[in-house]
Amino acid sequence: MSSVRFVDVRKTFDKVVAVQGLDLSIADGEFVVFVGPSGCGKTTSLRMLAGLEEVSNGQIWLDDSDITRLPAKERDMAMVFQNYALYPHMSVAENIGFALTLRGVPRGQIAERVRKAADMVQIGHLLDRRPRELSGGQKQRVAVCRAIVRDPKVFLFDEPLSNLDPQLRTTARGEIRALQRRLGTTSVYVTHDQIEAMTMADRIVVMADGAVQQIGSPVDLYENPANTFVAAFIGAPPMNIAPMSAADGALRALDRDFGRIGDRLANACKIGVRPESIVFRDDAPSRMSVSQVEIIGAECLVYGEADGASLVARVERAAAPRIGERVGFDWPADATYFFDAVDGRRLHI
Amino acid sequence: MLVLSRPWRIIGQVLLFSLAATIVAPLLLVVFTSFKPPNEIYAGLPWPQSPTFQNYIDVFEKLSLAIYLWNSIATTVLRVAGQLVLAVLAAYAFARFQFPGRGLLFALVLGAMMIPHQLTFLPIYLMITKLGWFDTWTALIVPNLAMPLAVLLLRQHLLSFPRELYDAASMDGASELRILWSVVLPNLKPILAALTIVLFVDCWNEYFWPLVVTETEAAMTAQIGVRRFLNAEQGDDLGPLMAAMTIVSLPALAVFLFFQRQIIQTFVSVGVKG
Numbered sequence: 001m002s003s004v005r006f007v008d009v010r011k012t013f014d015k016v017v018a019v020q021g022l023d024l025s026i027a028d029g030e031f032v033v034f035v036g037p038s039g040c041g042k043t044t045s046l047r048m049l050a051g052l053e054e055v056s057n058g059q060i061w062l063d064d065s066d067i068t069r070l071p072a073k074e075r076d077m078a079m080v081f082q083n084y085a086l087y088p089h090m091s092v093a094e095n096i097g098f099a100l101t102l103r104g105v106p107r108g109q110i111a112e113r114v115r116k117a118a119d120m121v122q123i124g125h126l127l128d129r130r131p132r133e134l135s136g137g138q139k140q141r142v143a144v145c146r147a148i149v150r151d152p153k154v155f156l157f158d159e160p161l162s163n164l165d166p167q168l169r170t171t172a173r174g175e176i177r178a179l180q181r182r183l184g185t186t187s188v189y190v191t192h193d194q195i196e197a198m199t200m201a202d203r204i205v206v207m208a209d210g211a212v213q214q215i216g217s218p219v220d221l222y223e224n225p226a227n228t229f230v231a232a233f234i235g236a237p238p239m240n241i242a243p244m245s246a247a248d249g250a251l252r253a254l255d256r257d258f259g260r261i262g263d264r265l266a267n268a269c270k271i272g273v274r275p276e277s278i279v280f281r282d283d284a285p286s287r288m289s290v291s292q293v294e295i296i297g298a299e300c301l302v303y304g305e306a307d308g309a310s311l312v313a314r315v316e317r318a319a320a321p322r323i324g325e326r327v328g329f330d331w332p333a334d335a336t337y338f339f340d341a342v343d344g345r346r347l348h349i
Numbered sequence: 350m351l352v353l354s355r356p357w358r359i360i361g362q363v364l365l366f367s368l369a370a371t372i373v374a375p376l377l378l379v380v381f382t383s384f385k386p387p388n389e390i391y392a393g394l395p396w397p398q399s400p401t402f403q404n405y406i407d408v409f410e411k412l413s414l415a416i417y418l419w420n421s422i423a424t425t426v427l428r429v430a431g432q433l434v435l436a437v438l439a440a441y442a443f444a445r446f447q448f449p450g451r452g453l454l455f456a457l458v459l460g461a462m463m464i465p466h467q468l469t470f471l472p473i474y475l476m477i478t479k480l481g482w483f484d485t486w487t488a489l490i491v492p493n494l495a496m497p498l499a500v501l502l503l504r505q506h507l508l509s510f511p512r513e514l515y516d517a518a519s520m521d522g523a524s525e526l527r528i529l530w531s532v533v534l535p536n537l538k539p540i541l542a543a544l545t546i547v548l549f550v551d552c553w554n555e556y557f558w559p560l561v562v563t564e565t566e567a568a569m570t571a572q573i574g575v576r577r578f579l580n581a582e583q584g585d586d587l588g589p590l591m592a593a594m595t596i597v598s599l600p601a602l603a604v605f606l607f608f609q610r611q612i613i614q615t616f617v618s619v620g621v622k623g
C-alpha cells in the first residue's frame with residue numbers, strides 16, 4: 001500500500017518558478033504520467049517527490065506520513081533516470097544489487113534477488129558486463145531492473161525511453177507498463193511525448209510553464225480538453241484551432257455559421273476540431289486548399305488552409321484529395337470545441 | 350598524425366637528446382661514483398674501474414641511513430595519505446554541497462596556493478616549537494596536510510561528474526560518505542594516482558622544511574641525513590654520499606613507475622569506448 005499526495009507544492013530556483021502549486025493525489029498501484037513540453041517542471045516535480053530537490057512550499061505525503069523533509073535515501077522509492085545513471089565501475093549485477101548491499105541483505109539473498117529481477121527484464125545473460133559494454137536498450141533494462149529489485153514503495157521514471165530509437169521505445173513502453181501491472185507498484189512517469197503518456201497512463205497530468213493544465217485519464221483528456229494547450233498537446237496530429245469572426249452578431253469559423261451562440265462570446269472565442277473528425281464532402285460549406293498529403297498507413301494526413309487558418313485532417317487513404325485541390329469539408333456539430341480566445345479555457349456552449 | 354620532414358625530425362631528435370643528456374648525465378655520474386673505491390673518486394674516468402659495494406655498506410653502518418629512510422618513508426606515506434583524505438573530503442564538500450560561505454572559503458583555498466612557503470615557515474616554525482613538536486614526525490606531517498592544489502584539481506573533476514550518479518546512489522539508500530566511498534572514489538582512480546605521484550615526489554624531495562624542524566635521528570629524514578657526509582674540515586666523503594643519494598632517489602622512482610602504470614591502465618580501459 002502506498003499512495004502519494006502533493007499538497008500545493010511549489011518550487012522556485014532563485015527567481016525561476018519551476019513548479020507552481022501542484023495538487024495531486026495518486027492512488028496505490030496507479031500509473032500517473034506527467035507530460036508537457038521541455039522546461040515545464042516535470043523533472044522538478046519528480047525530483048521533489050524523490051527527495052532529490054527541496055520543496056519550496058507545500059507538502060508531499062506518502063500514505064499517512066509527511067515526507068516533505070525526509071532525505072531521499074529514507075523514502076524507499078526507486079528511480080529510473082533518462083541517462084540511466086548506471087555506476088560505471090560496477091558490473092551489471094553489482095549495479096542492481098547495490099541498494100540491497102547498502103541495506104545489509106545477506107550476499108546469497110542478494111544474488112538470488114538480482115537474478116530473479118534480471119530474468120524479469122531479460123538481462124540474465126548480462127550480469128557480468130560493465131555498463132559501457134551494453135547497448136542503450138540493455139542499459140535501460142538494467143536501470144529498470146535496479147529499480148524493481150528492491151521492491152520499493154514507488155517507482156519514479158524520468159524520460160527513461162527518450163534515448164532509445166523509436167521502435168525500441170514502443171516495445172519498451174509496453175514492457176514497462178506490463179511489469180508495473182504485474183508488480184502493482186505505484187508509479188510516476190515523466191515524459192514530453194504525448195503518445196507515451198496516452199498509451200501508458202492510468203491518469204495524465206498535463207503541465208505547462210510550471211502549472212498543471214489538466215489531470216485526467218487519457219480518454220478524458222482527449223474528449224474533454226480543459227483548454228487549448230491540452231487540446232493542442234494531446235492527439236496526433238493535434239487538434240485544429242481556428243479563430244472565429246463575428247459579423248452582424250453572427251459567428252463564423254472555417255466558413256461555417258454558428259449563429260448566435262450567446263452574445264458574450266462574440267469575438268472572444270476560438271473553435272477546435274480534431275483532424276480525425278473531418279470528412280471531405282463536396283456539398284459542405286467549408287472549403288480547404290490542400291497543400292500537402294502525407295500517407296501514414298491506412299490513413300492520410302491532409303494539410304491545407306481554410307478561411308485563413310491552417311488545418312490538418314486525418315482521413316482514409318481512399319478519401320484523400322489531391323495536392324492543389326480545393327475541396328469541401330465537414331465535421332459533426334458535436335465534435336466542435338469552443339475555447340476562450342484570451343486565456344484558452346474550454347467553453348461549454 | 351603529424352609527420353615531420355626528415356631534416357626537422359633529425360634536428361628535433363638531436364635537441365631532445367641533448368636536453369635529456371643534460372638531465373641524465375649528472376644522475377649517471379652520481380650512480381657511477383657511488384660504486385667507486387675512495388682512490389678513484391677524483392680520478393679522471395667517470396665510471397669506476399674496480400667497482401665496489403663498500404660505499405653502500407658504509408652508509409648503513411656508519412650513518413644508520415636505515416633510520417633516516419624509515420623516517421622519510423613513514424612521514425611521507427602518512428603525509429600523502431593525510432593530504433589525499435583531506436583534499437578529497439574538502440573537494441567533495443565544495444563540489445556537492447550548497448552552504449553559506451562556500452564561495453569565500455573556496456577563495457581562501459585558492460589564495461593559500463599563492464602564498465609562498467618562505468613567508469609562512471617562520472610563524473609555523475614558532476608554533477611547532479611552542480607545541481613541543483620540534484624534531485618529531487608530527488612537525489613534518491601536520492603543517493603540510495592541507496594541499497590547496499589537490500583540492501582545486503579534485504573539485505574540478507567532481508564538478509564534471511554526472512549529477513545523476515549521486516542521485517541514483519541517494520535513491521539506492523547511500524549516505525553521503527557511502528556515495529563518496531563507493532560511487533565517487535572508484536571513478537577518481539586516475540586523478541588520484543596522478544595526485545599521489547605529485548604529492549609523493551613533492552614531499553620526498555623536500556629539503557628546506559625537514560632541515561628546519563628536525564635535529565636528531567628521531568625525525569631527521571634521509572634527504573637531510575645524507576648531508577652528514579659533507580664535512581668541511583675533514584673533506585667531503587663523496588663515495589658514501591653518492592651511494593646514499595642513489596638509495597634515497599629510488600623510492601620516488603618506484604612510486605612514479607607504480608602509479609604511472611595505474612594512470613595509463615585506467616585511461617586505456619576508459620578511453621576505448623569512443
Ligand SMILES: Nc1ncnc2c1ncn2[C@@H]1O[C@H](COP(=O)(O)OP(=O)(O)O)[C@@H](O)[C@H]1O
Nearest residue numbers: 013016017018037038039040041042043044045
Ligand atoms: N537546478 C536548477 N537551477 C535553476 N533552475 C532550474 C534547475 N532545475 C530546473 N530549473 C528550471 O526549472 C524549470 C523546470 O525544469 P525541469 O523540471 O527540468 O523541466 P522539464 O523536466 O519539464 O523539462 C526550467 O525552467 C529549468 O530551467
Ligand SMILES: [Mg+2]
Nearest residue numbers: 039042043044
Ligand atoms: Mg526533464
